[in-house]
Amino acid sequence: MNQTVTAGTVAPPVNIDTMRHTISQLMDSHVQLPGGEALDLVQQALRGHIQLIIPEVEQAAWQRDKEDVSRYCALACVGEARGKLRAANRPGEHGALAYARRLARTLAALCDHHEALAGAVMCLACDQPLRDGEDTLAYDHVSPSGSALRAGRIYTRCAHMIRRH
Structure with a gap:
């Protein structure tokens, strides 16, 4: 090492x-x-x-x-x-x-x-770097006031982890 x-x-x-x-x-x-x-x-x-x-x-x-x-x-x-x-x-x-x-x-x-x-783009659900070739979804978590709290991408496999209001 x-x-x-x-x-x-x-x-x-x-x-x-x-x-x-x-x-x-x-x-x-x-x-x-x-x-x-x-x-x-x-x-x-x-x-x-x-x-x-x-x-x-x-x-x-x-x-x-x-x-x-x-x-x-x-x-x-x-x-x-x-x-x-x-x-x-x-x-x-x-x-x-x-x-x-x-x-x-x-x-x-x-x-x-x-x-x-290094500017790696992270999955907003699992906080792991997004890698080429893996399925992702656009994600915008919108607050009740209408502004986006977190916008980015998540892995498709992580979609179940997102709490929807």
Whole structure:
């Protein structure tokens, strides 16, 4: 996971799909939680992903205008992530699982910031990036006053999640 970047080389781009898959190993309620050595491996993968994505998020944030709120939010998240990487793992399997879940939530937030700063268009229902080739629907949530509160697109599979008034 750790890579040494020498002069003249460029770090590989982050793979958000792989990172989100690693997150799902701890956060998806339909997946059996890893334990023992498997938990250690997931934890190492999470730490490696965080170390890879921090500079990407930081660089994208610094390119934003000083007054841009997303810049400050992303940089605050980077600071939190660095703190999580410095934090000690608690003893025992429950402590290790709790720490790994904190890392997973941190990585998920960094992925969200990375996508937002890169201008990714998100599904308004599930908050996942819209990908080419997947069925989507236009979505305008209109307030009683008639103005749109949220306009954009949602995945067709998420249409059942939207509360209609």
